[in-house]
Each structure stands twice: as structure tokens, then as C-alpha cells.
Amino acid sequence: MTDAGHGPTADKLYPPLARVLRPLVRLCIRAGMTFPALSQLLRELYVNVAEYDFALPGKEQTDSRVSLLTGIHRKEVSRLRGAGAPVNAVPASVSRTGAIIARWLAAPRFCDAAGAPLPLPRTAQGGHPSFEELVASVTRDLRPRAVLDEWIDRRIVSIDARDRIVLAESAFIPQQGDDEKLYYFGRNLQDHLAAATANVLTAPPPFLERSVHYDGLSDELARRLEARSRELALEMLQKLNREANAACQTDPGGEHRWNCGVYIFSENAAPAKPDESGRR
Incomplete structure (x- = not known):
């Protein structure tokens, strides 16, 4: 359970959340998911997280407390409790x-x-x-x-x-729109965000979550660094896969799971130029 009293305040979350959510909003608009649909999903998740992740030990979680934690009307909370989203379903x-x-x-x-x-x-x-x-x-x-x-x-x-x-040399990169691609999109982002969130809320940070970043690069250097980072990342992931696969042959098994991921990103970060009307 996470303690709502620890961690950053809501006002300090606005700038980083805007950065995190912007590419997701872009994806939603391209996919045809409107704001009311996304809002409904967030409402359901707010109720689900408050119900299960913020329950007090030894006490029954009530509609009133979920309403207090989320700001969602108690009647709406009562309707949504127990619904949740099937976020762990694996095709x-x-x-x-x-x-x-x-x-x-x-x-x-x-x-x-x-x-x-x-x-x-x-x-x-x-x-x-x-x-x-x-x-x-x-x-x-x-x-x-x-x-x-x-x-x-x-x-x-x-x-x-x-x-x-x-x-195939690219195995495995699912094709656009496939269930596999969307599944890994959700799972990998969930785990990355879970690790980053735990690091914000806990001292010392429990998970490794680091990056190497440089700005003001030429296009040629950015491409070269991206290619090199792909090479090194693939080498690391293949080595970990071999070690994990071998270790699983003698592991008695249990309830834990482990995920190690790598991301690489590069873009032309030049600000958009205004048109004749001054709009960007």
C-alpha cells in the first residue's frame, strides 16, 4: 500500500505529468479515443487504485473513503467499485x-x-x-x-x-496495430512508470532507472549514438535472456516476476517555426 501522505504534492506533479501524458494524448487522438472516453477510463482506474492500493490495514474500504481520496462522487464510486480494468491480461x-x-x-x-x-x-x-x-x-x-x-x-x-x-533479425518487433505491440506497450510502460514512481516515493530509490542524454547534437551524431546504443542494448538483453532462461531450468518457481527493459529515443528538438499568422 502507498501512503498518500508521502511523496510530492499535487502542484509539483503538474509539470512532469504533462511531459509524461503528452505522447499518450497524441496516441489517443490518433487512435480516435476522445477525451470523454479517456476520462471514463481514468475515473474507473482512480476508483480501482483507491479501493485496493489505499485500503487501511484491518479496515473495510468504504465508498466514502474512496470518494474522499479520489474526488469522485460517492454514488459514482459505488457504481464503479469492483470493476477495474483487465490490465494484466496477456494475449x-x-x-x-x-x-x-x-x-x-x-x-x-x-x-x-x-x-x-x-x-x-x-x-x-x-x-x-x-x-x-x-x-x-x-x-x-x-x-x-x-x-x-x-x-x-x-x-x-x-x-x-x-x-x-x-x-528474423528484428525478432521480435510486433507490427503496428497487433495485439502483441499494444500488450508490450502497456506492460513495459507500466513497469517503467512503476519503477520511476517507487523511486520518487521511496528513499533510497529501490530500482535502477537511469539514462544518458545529450542535447544540441548534429543529426549525424544523433544517428550514430542511436545505432551504437541499439547494438549495446541488444547485446545486454540477449545475455540476460540466456542467463535467465538457464536459471529457470532449476528454479523451484514462485510468485515473483522480473522485467528488465531498455529504451532509446532521439528527435529533432528544434521549436516549431510560426507561420505568417504567428501560430506554431
Whole structure:
């Protein structure tokens, strides 16, 4: 539970929240989500968070207290309590695709000496690893041929001249509009914001949340730094994936989860020039 009495005051939150919300508002407008629709979502979330995250130990959370915490009318609170948003739902395609690709990128049997994913024949040949074995090592609920057809259609894999299945170099970057892309958008931003929020509310900050940033760069240098940071970030994530995948083979399991992410951003930050009317 978070204590509402600790942390920054509401007035100090305005500037950073404006920066955080601006790209989200841009996405909402492009997607056709109007302000009333977003407002309704926020109203539901305010009630849900106040109901569960701000309950007092040993006391039943009441409509009056939720109303006091959120500023939402008690009758509206009574209507919305218990609704919440299914923010933790994982699309089945995300779960199965992510698990199979993670194993392909991590398990020594499916990687070469340098740790790169091996091109795989469709079926086992002379004891060598195959795509069929890869899929079966993660789940037996899916036919490898069905997975292959789906992945070829989505360009996650390709077939080389020797009829081997090759993981795409960009794996895995979901295509625009796919459920996978929106799922990772929500999950990764949630975890990044959760870590940053915990660091604001807690001393010392419990999570690593840092960045390297430079302003006033030429376009050429910005592009070079972006390419280099992509290279280093991918190398780190692949190494962590291999270590985590190996450790999971002997881990007894539990209720914890772990997420390590990296973001890279670059833009032309020059202010917009006004037109003849003086508008920007």
C-alpha cells in the first residue's frame, strides 16, 4: 500500500505529468479515443487504485473513503467499485510466441557458439536441433507447422536456400496495430512508470532507472549514438535472456516476476517555426 501522505504534492506533479501524458494524448487522438472516453477510463482506474492500493490495514474500504481520496462522487464510486480494468491480461499469441522465441535465443541447443539463434530444419535430422523440437520444448498444445505458418505470415521467420527456418533479425518487433505491440506497450510502460514512481516515493530509490542524454547534437551524431546504443542494448538483453532462461531450468518457481527493459529515443528538438499568422 502507498501512503498518500508521502511523496510530492499535487502542484509539483503538474509539470512532469504533462511531459509524461503528452505522447499518450497524441496516441489517443490518433487512435480516435476522445477525451470523454479517456476520462471514463481514468475515473474507473482512480476508483480501482483507491479501493485496493489505499485500503487501511484491518479496515473495510468504504465508498466514502474512496470518494474522499479520489474526488469522485460517492454514488459514482459505488457504481464503479469492483470493476477495474483487465490490465494484466496477456494475449495467448503473445505468451506462446514470446516463450518460444526466448528459448530459441537463449537455450544453448538452439544457438551457435557465439550465442546467435541457429537456422533450424523443420524436423529432426541426425540428432540435430529442429524447429519441431523447439516448439515442443515450450508447449505441446500447438502444432509446429501451425506456428511456422503463422510466423512466416508475420515475417518473424523466413526459409533459407537450404529449407531451414531462420529467425528474423528484428525478432521480435510486433507490427503496428497487433495485439502483441499494444500488450508490450502497456506492460513495459507500466513497469517503467512503476519503477520511476517507487523511486520518487521511496528513499533510497529501490530500482535502477537511469539514462544518458545529450542535447544540441548534429543529426549525424544523433544517428550514430542511436545505432551504437541499439547494438549495446541488444547485446545486454540477449545475455540476460540466456542467463535467465538457464536459471529457470532449476528454479523451484514462485510468485515473483522480473522485467528488465531498455529504451532509446532521439528527435529533432528544434521549436516549431510560426507561420505568417504567428501560430506554431
